Amino acid sequence: LKLPAAGSVPRSAGSPCQAPLLRDTHRATWSPSEAAQMEGAVPQQQSMATSLLHGAAAGEGQARTLMSGFNIWTPAAPATEGEYDIVGSEFSQVLEIQVRPGEVVTAEPGTMLYTSDGVGLDADLGGLGQGLKRCCCAGESMFRLHLQHNGRSNNVEKIALTPTFPAKIVPIDLRQHDGLIFNRGAFLAALGKEWRVDIKMVRGAGTCCFGGQGLFLNTLHGSGMVFLNAGGTVMTKTLQPGEKIVVDRHGLLAFEKTVTMSIRQAGGCMVCCCAGQGLFNTELTGPGFVMVHTMSLAKLRAAVGAPQAGKANGGGGA
Numbered sequence: 001l002k003l004p005a006a007g008s009v010p011r012s013a014g015s016p017c018q019a020p021l022l023r024d025t026h027r028a029t030w031s032p033s034e035a036a037q038m039e040g041a042v043p044q045q046q047s048m049a050t051s052l053l054h055g056a057a058a059g060e061g062q063a064r065t066l067m068s069g070f071n072i073w074t075p076a077a078p079a080t081e082g083e084y085d086i087v088g089s090e091f092s093q094v095l096e097i098q099v100r101p102g103e104v105v106t107a108e109p110g111t112m113l114y115t116s117d118g119v120g121l122d123a124d125l126g127g128l129g130q131g132l133k134r135c136c137c138a139g140e141s142m143f144r145l146h147l148q149h150n151g152r153s154n155n156v157e158k159i160a161l162t163p164t165f166p167a168k169i170v171p172i173d174l175r176q177h178d179g180l181i182f183n184r185g186a187f188l189a190a191l192g193k194e195w196r197v198d199i200k201m202v203r204g205a206g207t208c209c210f211g212g213q214g215l216f217l218n219t220l221h222g223s224g225m226v227f228l229n230a231g232g233t234v235m236t237k238t239l240q241p242g243e244k245i246v247v248d249r250h251g252l253l254a255f256e257k258t259v260t261m262s263i264r265q266a267g268g269c270m271v272c273c274c275a276g277q278g279l280f281n282t283e284l285t286g287p288g289f290v291m292v293h294t295m296s297l298a299k300l301r302a303a304v305g306a307p308q309a310g311k312a313n314g315g316g317g318a
Contacts, residue, residue, distance in 0.1 A: 108188060114160045235293070
């Protein structure tokens with residue numbers, strides 16, 4: 001086989017910066033892909049998204065639907081233009097809110113990033129009952145941070161909040177989702193005063209011990225906007241009446257009040273002890289929508305707290 005002279009391998013059209021193919025001069029045969037590249041053609045590669053998505057891959061900003069029926073969640077524009085904005089990377093985001101005279105934003109302690117000059121800070125329990133519910137049952141702080149326009153001018157002031165761990169920010173309109181059930185520790189902030197956190201007891205002792213939510217489920221009520229923390233990729237699915245789905249107990253973010261939560265045995269002894277799934281998974285039954293996320297705070301804490309590979313094997317290293 002006659003080989004082309006060094007440096008004479010043509011580059012593919014439209015790619016003037018492509019490096020020449022590195023050749024092994026000791027080989028007598030060439031693979032079809034290498035031969036095609038040497039002739040100036042670029043081998044076609046199979047799209048890895050084809051087996052995961054229905055049809056062609058969705059473009060930037062469009063919702064992607066998986067074969068399971070789950071949608072990759074993407075934030076929609078706020079109902080009131082300029083009321084709030086969510087910016088930042090996929091790793092960690094910032095919620096910037098505009099407040100006018102008399103308006104207030106309530107947030108979890110430690111979430112404020114910055115404010116403009118005309119914003120005052122305050123803190124309270126929101127009533128002893130509400131404070132105890134949040135602290136003992138909802139996995140939130142007993143105290144609430146209030147950021148309010150001080151009214152000294154008619155200027156629109158700015159407030160920026162950020163989750164206390166690497167997370168996305170998910171806005172929820174309670175006018176459409178009153179009674180939404182959310183995971184422990186997922187609450188970030190709320191606009192206005194027309195909202196409250198409540199609790200309801202789970203069904204059965206098994207769900208209490210192994211469902212991942214404890215004895216009580218956390219519910220949000222009102223007519224304002226609230227914001228949740230979500231780690232990793234956020235996915236949503238609307239369940240039909242009687243439709244069931246099984247999720248990891250750490251992957252559940254929120255679900256509609258019409259959805260019923262129970263548990264299902266993960267498998268045998270090997271699955272329980274060696275597969276990382278535990279004894280039970282969470283089972284959700286429709287109708288209603290559910291939201292899951294791929295990197296909950298519990299998973300993140302487990303990953304950060306795990307020993308490094310070098311130390312686990314007795315080796316050194318930075």
